Amino acid sequence: MRDAAPTTIYLKDYTPFGYLVDSVHLTFDLAPNATRVTSRIKFRPNPEATDRTFFLHGEELNLIRAAIDGEVITPEITAEGLTATVPDAPFIWEAVVEIDPANNTALEGLYMSNGMYCTQCEAEGFRKITYYPDRPDVMSTFTVRINGDLPVLLSNGNPSDKGEGWAEWVDPWPKPAYLFALVAGELIAHPGQFTTKSGRDVELNLWVRPGDEGKSAFGMEALKKSMKWDEDVYGREYDLDVFNIVAVDDFNMGAMENKGLNIFNSSAVLASPETSTDANFERIEAIIAHEYFHNWTGNRITCRDWFQLCLKEGLTVFRDAQFTSDMRSAPVKRIHDAIDLRARQFPEDNGPLSHPVRPESFQEINNFYTSTIYEKGAEVIGMLKCLVGDEAYSEALDLYFDRHDGQACTIEDWLQVFEETTGRDLSQFKRWYNQSGTPRVSVAEDWADGTYTLTLSQRTEPTPGQEDKQPQVIPVAVGLLGPNGDEVRVTKVLELTEAEQTFKFTGLAAKPVPSILRGFSAPVILEHDSTNAERAFLLAHDIDPFNRWQAGRSLAEDTLLRMITEEATPEADYLDGLLSVLRDETLDPAYRALMLGLPTQSELAAALHDKGITPDPMAIWRAAETLRQATAQHVQDLLPRLHSETLVDAPYQPDAEQSGKRALGSAALALTSRLDGGIKAAEEYAHANNMTQQLTSLSCLLRAGKGEAELAAFYDQWQHDRLVMDKWFALQVSMAGPETTVETASKLTEHPDFNWKNPNRFRALMGSLVGNHAGFHQTDGAGYALLADWLIRLDPVNPQTTARMCSAFQTWKRYDANRQALIRKQLNRIAETPGLSRDSTEMVSRILG
Numbered sequence: 001m002r003d004a005a006p007t008t009i010y011l012k013d014y015t016p017f018g019y020l021v022d023s024v025h026l027t028f029d030l031a032p033n034a035t036r037v038t039s040r041i042k043f044r045p046n047p048e049a050t051d052r053t054f055f056l057h058g059e060e061l062n063l064i065r066a067a068i069d070g071e072v073i074t075p076e077i078t079a080e081g082l083t084a085t086v087p088d089a090p091f092i093w094e095a096v097v098e099i100d101p102a103n104n105t106a107l108e109g110l111y112m113s114n115g116m117y118c119t120q121c122e123a124e125g126f127r128k129i130t131y132y133p134d135r136p137d138v139m140s141t142f143t144v145r146i147n148g149d150l151p152v153l154l155s156n157g158n159p160s161d162k163g164e165g166w167a168e169w170v171d172p173w174p175k176p177a178y179l180f181a182l183v184a185g186e187l188i189a190h191p192g193q194f195t196t197k198s199g200r201d202v203e204l205n206l207w208v209r210p211g212d213e214g215k216s217a218f219g220m221e222a223l224k225k226s227m228k229w230d231e232d233v234y235g236r237e238y239d240l241d242v243f244n245i246v247a248v249d250d251f252n253m254g255a256m257e258n259k260g261l262n263i264f265n266s267s268a269v270l271a272s273p274e275t276s277t278d279a280n281f282e283r284i285e286a287i288i289a290h291e292y293f294h295n296w297t298g299n300r301i302t303c304r305d306w307f308q309l310c311l312k313e314g315l316t317v318f319r320d321a322q323f324t325s326d327m328r329s330a331p332v333k334r335i336h337d338a339i340d341l342r343a344r345q346f347p348e349d350n351g352p353l354s355h356p357v358r359p360e361s362f363q364e365i366n367n368f369y370t371s372t373i374y375e376k377g378a379e380v381i382g383m384l385k386c387l388v389g390d391e392a393y394s395e396a397l398d399l400y401f402d403r404h405d406g407q408a409c410t411i412e413d414w415l416q417v418f419e420e421t422t423g424r425d426l427s428q429f430k431r432w433y434n435q436s437g438t439p440r441v442s443v444a445e446d447w448a449d450g451t452y453t454l455t456l457s458q459r460t461e462p463t464p465g466q467e468d469k470q471p472q473v474i475p476v477a478v479g480l481l482g483p484n485g486d487e488v489r490v491t492k493v494l495e496l497t498e499a500e501q502t503f504k505f506t507g508l509a510a511k512p513v514p515s516i517l518r519g520f521s522a523p524v525i526l527e528h529d530s531t532n533a534e535r536a537f538l539l540a541h542d543i544d545p546f547n548r549w550q551a552g553r554s555l556a557e558d559t560l561l562r563m564i565t566e567e568a569t570p571e572a573d574y575l576d577g578l579l580s581v582l583r584d585e586t587l588d589p590a591y592r593a594l595m596l597g598l599p600t601q602s603e604l605a606a607a608l609h610d611k612g613i614t615p616d617p618m619a620i621w622r623a624a625e626t627l628r629q630a631t632a633q634h635v636q637d638l639l640p641r642l643h644s645e646t647l648v649d650a651p652y653q654p655d656a657e658q659s660g661k662r663a664l665g666s667a668a669l670a671l672t673s674r675l676d677g678g679i680k681a682a683e684e685y686a687h688a689n690n691m692t693q694q695l696t697s698l699s700c701l702l703r704a705g706k707g708e709a710e711l712a713a714f715y716d717q718w719q720h721d722r723l724v725m726d727k728w729f730a731l732q733v734s735m736a737g738p739e740t741t742v743e744t745a746s747k748l749t750e751h752p753d754f755n756w757k758n759p760n761r762f763r764a765l766m767g768s769l770v771g772n773h774a775g776f777h778q779t780d781g782a783g784y785a786l787l788a789d790w791l792i793r794l795d796p797v798n799p800q801t802t803a804r805m806c807s808a809f810q811t812w813k814r815y816d817a818n819r820q821a822l823i824r825k826q827l828n829r830i831a832e833t834p835g836l837s838r839d840s841t842e843m844v845s846r847i848l849g
């Protein structure tokens, strides 16, 4: 375990490393408890550096031998690395270290998962493999020899030679150590082939454990589509002879873009219709694309330091979102992204963990793989594209790839290519990178003499370490609708740059209804006191699919808030509007399914808190239940027809069209189950032939307080399948009523299949506990205590996953004094745990504030 001493690292302190690395040769002699890593590294003084301290990172390594230019030395060793005296000229560093992959439960560095060796080096895992300047601005070519008695031995780059029990790999592209990877095991390849636009033949392989062969075809097709898309849209070609993907069961994150050897959490790559839902397929396609796209945005051009993480992550998320929009439905993707941003990034940005897209300090970089860096980082790029236009965006990207190929870059480099290609001053835009918090844009309207005046104001609440906020450049896409629903002014992007600004639309025949923030053109909170009649009007007429959906969402939120605070009954504007949308068969089923969604209960809690009302999770839950019930009754005549959408005649395809139909059918089944007590859901479960149907019908049954037999049958059917068993755990906790959530979760922790050291299993159970808002926030604090117990238990085993899950407590200050006291007690208990990791220490102390 790591030293928990909190050292803060600052962006302003960046200095280049004193030495350049010309080449790295690594030899691995694999053994579960004593793998030997021999390194031979050519260093030379860096002419651009002033500090010549020769410090190499290294953690949990047993140094056997170190030599410089063949002469054995005794370096000074600490828990973080070693220091040695070196010549003021090029020299060769050699070291032999021993490591223990079998006991590496943190899943950083070289570790074992089901008998297979694999690595995870981002962000700072390479230092657990050997001594090295483990920082992204130190780039080198790597040659790797693996000696091991296993049939498949993989590393980065191209295979150069192999024999019985050994293999050699050469990666010709200079890379930082965080992109290093090694995999060794008994694996089966799903092969593929791709010819790049310039004619390079690339051998593709998706490697899985025996037994998982039936789940690799979809991932392979997604990879080929990604390779083609990046050529067509960004002109980016693949640059090696092979591209390998490996599925691993024990993995902290979704996947990793190691050069030529992507390593995936098996949940992010393995799929079959019988075991995966439509949502799983879509996610897998997006993650495969994301990791592949990193080959250019991340690998060929990498980050100078970890403060620049959004340079690769924001851009790559933006690119994978473009890909999904092209492969599937662009409006549906945009709505999903807005839902996710509001559910995950907004709470982060408006709470104690708030940090800029480019942070200025950190203690543990692993804690900064956040929704802010990734998703808000992508939104920032979307805004930049919106402001400069599509053509200028392409030109700037071409320049970026040309100019910075092979470099480790900064946000300044990124913005510079836009400034040069557009002539635009982006100094104010840069605040999106430096300023944390979600801007709130409020709207005031005026109408006189054919002129409609829109006054937009922006403000951002203080966030930790940032009291005063400056106005940002906010692209606000606006269209105007006339009284009959026609578009009287087409979408225009208003650039809000001041704290308050007025925009006029002249020559209008009648007072228009504005459609503001079309396409969710900026990641802001729009405060617009429009009437429900106006919302219903937009729901009926807006030609912007995002805002049409948003109008329904705002109606739903408004009615729910009134139900919670005024004991109002569900509003007719909402129910009638919904009914017309559901009846409209010209609308994409996936879009209609989205219309049936409600704001999450946690979002409602945030909305109440914003209004100065302390949220009561039970009251929120009751309102959501009541509205669901009222909706079911209101649209009941339509339900059989909508439900029949699920029954797609053609063979199962996880494409947008079929999955959209199933989404609508599933939403209809959920409402039907509220009226028939689950009869239809039981029928559907009995003849379900894909996981989407099986899981939907089972969840409807559980929600109706039924399904015990089906749950047991599901277990019997799928107990051999790890990924499906994750669903079995998650479903029971998510579907439990508020009073039984904690009890259900607690009982499941005793189940023999609760392999809590596996991050997927841990998250399936504990993540669902946190996601069940009313259940987690049970008044006696039992939910908080259960989570804290398990975080304390997991921390010494896997600090990274523990720390990420601590964020469950980030919203604690929204709730009443009693709940706050109960949560504080658990946070303190975690903080006071002897030997708590640096990861969790940082998270808990930031949350406590």
Ligand code: 0A1
Residues within 6 Å of the ligand: 120, 122, 123, 252, 253, 254, 255, 256, 257, 290, 291, 313, 366, 369
């Ligand atoms: N770079 C990967 C995600 C990743 C990040 C950190 C990790 O360990 C701390 C692992 C994976 C991606 O964006 O997909």
Ligand code: ZN
Residues within 6 Å of the ligand: 290, 294, 312, 313, 316
């Ligand atoms: Zn990424």
